[in-house]
Amino acid sequence: MPKKGNRKRLKFKAGDVCCESVTVADFANADPAVVKSGRVKKAVANAIEKEVKLLCGLEASQGAVEEVLSSASSVRADAVGSSDDPEDDEGESETKVARKKKTKRKKESSESSDGEDYPVDIWLMLSSYIRPEDVYRFSLICKNAWTVTCTAAFWTRLYRRHYRVEVDLPFRLQPDSIDRMRCLRACVIRSLFHLYEPFSLRVSKNPALPESTPTTLLNSTCFLFWVKKLSGTRPEALWEFNFKFKKQGHFKNGCAKSLHLPKQYEEVHMNPDSDCCVLQVTTLNYIFIPVVMGLTLTLFTINVSTDMRHHRVRLVFQDSPLQRGKKRGDQGGTQVVLDPVHSVKLMDWWHPLYPSLPYI
Incomplete structure (x- = not known):
């Protein structure tokens, strides 16, 4: 050598x-x-x-x-x-x-050569024992496990496993409405926040006013706004101001996810409100609001009111999203000030109180 x-x-x-x-x-x-x-x-x-x-x-x-x-x-x-x-x-x-x-x-x-490739039927059988909070972990085991979570059978079984007759569900979440394929996954997830105790407790623990100002709404576009008068036990009526926002899509490196849904299950995963949320502000008085539909939220603050007894909400809208690295638009734009405020709620599409038709 x-x-x-x-x-x-x-x-x-x-x-x-x-x-x-x-x-x-x-x-x-x-x-x-x-x-x-x-x-x-x-x-x-x-x-x-x-x-x-x-x-x-x-x-x-x-x-x-x-x-x-x-x-x-x-x-x-x-x-x-x-x-x-x-x-x-x-x-x-x-x-x-x-x-x-x-x-x-x-x-x-x-x-x-390590590992075994089990058929989809085996993963579908195992999925019957998965808790709702473990669906995401289960889908990460392998591609076949992820494919099972895309099927209509998986979401239908998950709904029937936790359905209880004594729970008062909205009409759109009743068993008759769940039988259709369109938006099945979104309906089942919404139902679990009524039926599944760990999910319902998570929502019920939210305070009337958040401990800190939410930052997830920044650079979101407001595409719907409505006002509702509330009548209750109080001698004076409350006014509910609802802002529906569309969040910006988040993609890694400018690309969408690598895995694509099977074509036959696209209707199951359809959800028009997937990137939407509703900001609901309840005030003691009616306040005139300028037109903000189509504008982008660049500033959102919750402070103490001038009388030190209530809270004050301030929203600033701009024509275009805020550029990265630049300061928040405190000056200029369209400002909305709500004072005095009784409660503030930020609801994602799966929230039990997320408004349905005719408002959305």
């Missing part, structure tokens, strides 16, 4: 190794074969042991030195004893390189 270049090799002698003769250059120019294998030659080990015993004393250092040297000179079970001949070392290193390449090829082939 041809030798590798004219690489200079270091030959270690027991007499050359001591605390004065060991330098950084010795380790910098060390033989790669020795460094890669992690083995220490016996002559070098004996010289180091002798030097340590002379410095520390034979009686005190014997145990510690043996422990250090044994860990430094440990060799794998299939390794062969080292030789002082450079040609033998080179042949041994060549054999180890070939063995490592062969092991790497075996490992790559075994990795590519």
Whole structure:
């Protein structure tokens, strides 16, 4: 076999190794074969042991030195004893390189063949035992598991498993309405926030006024607005101002998701309100609002009112979205100030109180 270049090799002698003769250059120019294998030659080990015993004393250092040297000179079970001949070392290193390449090829082939490809029917059967909050994790197991979550059978079974007659559901979420394919997934998710206790508790714990101003509405476009008069136990009526926003789509690196829905299940996943949310502000008095439909929200604040008894909501709309890196548009644009405010709610499309027809 041809030798590798004219690489200079270091030959270690027991007499050359001591605390004065060991330098950084010795380790910098060390033989790669020795460094890669992690083995220490016996002559070098004996010289180091002798030097340590002379410095520390034979009686005190014997145990510690043996422990250090044994860990430094440990060799794998299939390794062969080292030789002082450079040609033998080179042949041994060549054999180890070939063995490592062969092991790497075996490992790559075994990795590519690992795993079992189970049919979709198996995943559909397992999906009957998945909790609603674990649907996302289940879909990440493999492509077949994700395909199951796209089917109408999966969402229909999920609805029937949690349906309860005693729960008062809206008409659009009744079992008769669930039988149709169109927007099936959205209807089932909305129903779970009425039927499934962990989801309903999550919504009921939301306070009347958020602890901090929501920032998810920034750069969203308002495409619908309506006012509703509320009559209740209060002697004075409350006024409900509703702003429906369309959020900007979020794509990674400017591209859509790599997985595409099966064509036969596109109607199941259809949801016109997927990127929509409704900001509902209830006030004690009626307030005139300028036309904001078609404008983009650039500022949203909730502060304490001037009388220190209520809250004040301020919205600023611009003709175009706010550019990245620029300050929020405090000045200019169309401003909407609601004061005094009784409650503020930001509802996503799956919220139980998300308004339906005729308002949307």
